[in-house]
Amino acid sequence: MKLRKSEMAAIGSGRGTMDSQNQVQSDTVDRLKLLYPNVNEEETPLPRAWSTKDKFSYIGLSQNNLRVHYKGGTQGPGRRPHLPYLHLRLWMYRHGKTHRDAASVRATHPIPAACGLYYFEVRIVSKGRDGYMGIGLSAHGVNMNRLPGWDKHSYGYHGDDGHSFCSSGTGQPYGPTFTTGDVIGCGVNLVDNTCFYTKNGHHLGIAFRGLPPNLYPTVGLQTPGEVVDTNFGQQPFVFDIEDMLKELRARTRVAIDEFPLPDEQGQWQQVLHRMVSTYLVHHGYCSTAQAFSRATGQPIDEDIASIKNRQRVSKLVLAGRVGEAVETTRRLWPGLLERDPDLLFLLKCRQFVEMVNGTDCEASEDGANGVATSVISHTGRPHKRSNGVAADAAEEGGGRDVDMAPAANGDHEDEALPLVKGMPGVTASVAALLPDRFEADASSQRASVERMLAFGRELYAMSQKLSQDLYHKSMLEDAFSLLAYSNPWDSPVGWQLEPVRREAVCDALNSAILESQGMQWSSPVEACVSHARSLLRRMSRAALGACAFADLSALLAR
C-alpha cells in the first residue's frame, strides 16, 4: 500500500497526499500557527528568522539564521584585521567603541497585525566585550548601521544601561541592564500599539506607545564577541505569553458585548426573527420555516412549492444521491446546469466520489437515461453501456480522448501496467484492486468498477473543456486519487468520502437555484457571518490587531 502511494505521488496525482502529510507534520511542530491562528501567512508571512539580506555587514548569522553575532566588517572602520593574538585583543578592545561600529539585523518579515499580540525572545549567549546590545523593532529601510532605537521608526532596549530608546539617540531609564545568560523578550500589542519587554520571564512594563504598523523584530550589536540566540516562537517561551493572550481575548469579548448601539439599530428581536426565518427558507427547511413564520409573523418571500423543490434536491445531495439530484435539477430548472458548467462539474465530481463511496450506485443506474441525454452523452453513453473489460475501455477511451489527454503519457502497449486512458495517473491495475471491497458477485463488481472508470473518463473530458484552473484540477485529482487505495475510507484522501463534504456541494447547488430564481444566493445569516469574517480580514490588512482576538466561532456559539 505504501508503495502504491508513492507511485501515485510520483505520477503527480498525489497532491492531496503530500499536503496532508505536510499538515500532520506542521501541526506537531509549528507552534507559531497556534500562537497566531488568525494570521494568513500567504498574505502576511510571520517572521521566522533573521534576514540574510536586511542586515549590516558586521552582523553574522548562523543556526538557521536564528543566531546573531558581531563579526565586524571586512573593510572600512569595522574591518577585523589579521593580527597576532595580542594585537587582535588590542584591536578588539578599541573596536566597537563608537556608534559607527553598531550593526543591526531585521527579521525576514514585518509583524502581521493579525497576530494581535506578537512576542519574541532573545537569549544573550555572550555579552562580548561591552554588552552594547539592543533589542527591539524597526521599520523597513531604517539605517542598519545603528542599534535599534536611535533612528525614526526604530525602538530598542539596551543591555548596557537598561534604557529604552524611542526613535532617539538619548535613552530613557526603563529597566534593568541585561547580560550573558539573560533572556530578553519583546512583545508588541497590536491592539493598543504598545511594546513591552520581559527579562527572564518577568514583565518589565510598557516601553513604547503609539507604535507605527509593519515593524520588524530587530537586534543590534556593537562590540566583538556579542552573540544572541532568538526564539520567534518555535520553542516555548520563558515568559507566559498565553496569560496575556487570554486577557486580550477576554477584553475583546467584553468590548464586543458592551459595544453601545443606537436605539434604532438595537431592535434585536425583529432582526433576529428575520434572520432565522430567511435562514430556514434559504436552506429549504420548509415546515420549520412555516411554523416559525406563524409564530413570529415573519412573511415568507418565496413560493412554498419552490421551497419544497429545493428541499428535495438538497436532500438528494445530502444523501449522496448526486446523480438523481442532477436529474431532478434538470427537470425542475431546465437550463440551469447548462448555463453553469462549473457547478455541473462540481456535482459530477461529487457523484464520482459518491460512486466510490457506494452511495450513488443505484442512482447512476436509475439515472442512466437522464445521463444519456446529458451534455456528456456524446462520450458517456457508449461507456455507460459497455460491459467490456478494462483493456477494452482503455482502448476505446484512448481512441476518443487521446488529444484531450496529453497528460496521460503512459505506454499504450505496456500490458504490465496499462494506464486508464482519460484518467491521468490512474493505472488499470486499480481496477484489479477494487473488487476487494465488493465481495459480492465478481461480474457485477467489475461492471460497477467499469461504470465508475467510464464516468471518470467523462469527468476528465469535461474538465478539459472548462477553463483550466487549479481549483478544478485539484478537485479532480483528489477524487481520482481515491481509486489508488484498496480502502479509500482509510486513505489520506478519505476525507472526501465523509458525508459532511456533501454540504458544500449542496449549498452551491441551492445558491445557484435561488440565484436563477432571482433571489439572494446566500442567506442573511451567512451574509452576516461572512461579512464579519471579511471585516476581520480588512482589520488585519488595516493593521488593527484586535482582529486576532475576535473569535467569531466562539461568539456565534453562544
Next chain:
Amino acid sequence: MQQFTVFMDIESSRSYIDELYSSDAVKVMEALVTLKNSVIGSNRQKSSVISQGVVPRLLQLMSEESLDPNIRLEATITIGSLAKGTPENIESLIEKGTATALVEMLKTVPLGSKLAEAALCALRSIFSHKPAPVDALPADMRLLTRLTQIAREDSQEARTSVIRVLAVWCSGTVEQEALTCAGACSAAAAMLVVPPRSVPSPSRLVPALELLAAMCFKNPNVAQVALNTRHGDKSIPELLMCLVSRDKPLVVALKAAKCLTFLQRAGALPADDSRIVFGALPCLARLCTKENTEDIRASAAEVLAYLTEVDTSLQRLAAISNHLMSSLADIVNCQSAAAKQGAFKCFASLGANDEDIRKMIIETHGLMVHVVNGLNNPDPCVSLAAVRCLHSLSRSVQQLRTTFQDHAVWKPLMQLLNDSPGPELLNVGSSTLCNLLLEFSPAKEPMLDQGAVEMLCNLTKMSDPALRLNGIWALMNMAFQAEQKVKQRILCCLGTEQMFRLLGDSDTRVIMKMLGLLRNLLSTRQHIDAIMSEYSSQVMQLVRQAVIVVLEGSYPAEVKEQALCILGNIGDGEKSKDLIMANEDVLRKLVDYLAHPESKLQEAALFVAGNLVWRGEAGAAARQQRLADLGVLRALKLLRASHHAAHLHDKVKTALAQFNEFT
C-alpha cells in the same frame, strides 16, 4: 399626604405586630409574612420594627424547635432581612443576642434545609458588620466540623455564606488551628476550582480566598496544611496559581495573590517558588498599575509590601517588575489614606536592604516631596507608613547626605516624634532618627536646635527596651566627633542618674550603646579635660560604675572592650589621668585584663596602660612608679613573652619603652 401614609403605616403595623404574639399558628404565620414583606428593602421600616421590640419574639419563633418549620423559616428570613439594614440595626440585633441564637440554631437544623440556608444568610449579614460578634461563635470542634461540612456539601448560597462567616471569625491562632482541624482548608480548596470554559465568579471565589488568607496569616502550621491540601488533581497553591492569571477578575487575582503571599510568609513556600516569582509577584505588580481602580491598587501595594518585606531577591524582582516604582509613586498621589499607606509601606519594603533599589526609589519623580507630605498627613496610618519608608531610605549613606538634606525630612519627623506619637511610630521614627544623626549626616545640627537631645533623653526613659535602645543609640551617634557644647548638652540633659540606670539596663544592647556614648563623649584630649574639669566627680563615678559593673559582670567581651576603651580615652586626657590613678580598683582591673585570655580585651587594656604611662607628660614618672608597683610592668613583660599575643608585641614594646627607667 406623606405624613398621613406614615401614620397609616404605624397604625396598620400595630395589628399584625400584635398578632405575632398570638398563640394561633396561622395568625402568627400571616403576621410574619406581612412583617417580612414590609421590611424588605426599607431601612426606615426595619428601624421602626426593631424599635417596636419584635426582635426577641422573632428570635423565639426562630429558635423554638417545636414550632412549625415554616414559621421558623419565615422568622429567620425576617431576621436576615433586618440584618441587611443600617449599622445601628445590626448593632441592636447583636445586642439582643441574634448572633448567638443563630449559631445555636445551626447546631441542630438539618443540613441542606432552607432553614439552615436562611440562618447562615442572616449570620453572614451580621458578621459583615464591624466589629463582628465573633464571640457568638465558640471554637467548638463539633460546631466547626458541622460548619465546614456545610461549606463542603451544602447549596452554593449556604456554602458561600458559611465561608464568609468563618473568614470574618478567623482572627487568631486559636481560630486558625481550630478551623484547620475542622477541615476548612479542603472546604476552601473545593470552592477555588473554576470549571473550564466558565466565567469565574468573584462572589463565590472571594470568600473562600479570604478564609484561606485569614487561616494562613502568620501561621506556619496551617500554611503547611494548606500547602498539602488538594482538590481533584490540584494542590491549593496550584489552584491559586490559576486564579492569579490575567483573565481572572481583578479582585479574585488580588485575593489569590494575597493567599500565596501569606503562604510564603508563613514559611510554606520558599521565596524563589515559581508560584511566588511568576504568580503572586507579577500579579500584584500588575494590579498596582494605573489602569486599575484605587482600592485594588491600594490593596495590591499593601500585599506586595508584605510579600517583599524581608527577602532581598523578591525586593529586587519587584523593583524591576512592570514599572512598579512609577506605579507606586502614582498610588501615593491618590487621595485615599489606604492608597498612600499601601504605597509607602511598599516603598519601605522594597528599599529595606538594597542600596540600588533605594536609589531607584529616590530617583522616582517627585517621591521625596510626597514622603515629606506623608509625614505631615493627619491620618496616623499614613504618617506611620511614610516614616517606615523614610526609615528604609535612611539606611543609605548617600541619601542622608543629599536628598534628605535637600528636603529637610528631619523637620516633619521631629514634629511627629514630639507630638505624642503612638508606640509603633515612636519606634520606627526613633530608628530613623538614629540614622539621621549619624556623624556624616548634615541634618545633625538643625535637629539639635529642634530639641533632639531632650527628646532622645526622654526616649531612654521609656519602658520599651527597643525605644530605650533607639534613644541611647541616637545619642551615641550624635556624640560621635561632636562639638564640645553638644556633648555637654547631652551630659546635662541625660544626667548621671539616668546614665547609671542605663548602665544597669536589662538589655545588653542598651548597656553597650551607653558605654559607646560615654566613649564618644570622652574622646579627644581637649574635650576630656574640659568635661572632666566640669563634671569630674559625677563622670568619674560613672566611669567607676561602668568599669566595675561591666568588667566584673558576666557581659560579653564586646561590652567589656567598650568599658576599657572608655578608660583609655580618659587616660589620654591630661588631668583626667590622675582621676584614674587615684582609683586603685580600676588599676587592679587593668592588670587583670592585661592577662585576659580574650585578645581584644588584652589589646584594649594595653591601650589604657599605654596612655597612662606616656612619658612626655607631667607626672609620668610617678604614674609609672605606681603602675609598676601594682604589677602593670610585670604584666606587660609577660605579655611580651607570650606567643599568643604576638600581634600586640609592637604596642607592648612601645609601652615598655616608656618604662625605661625601671627595665
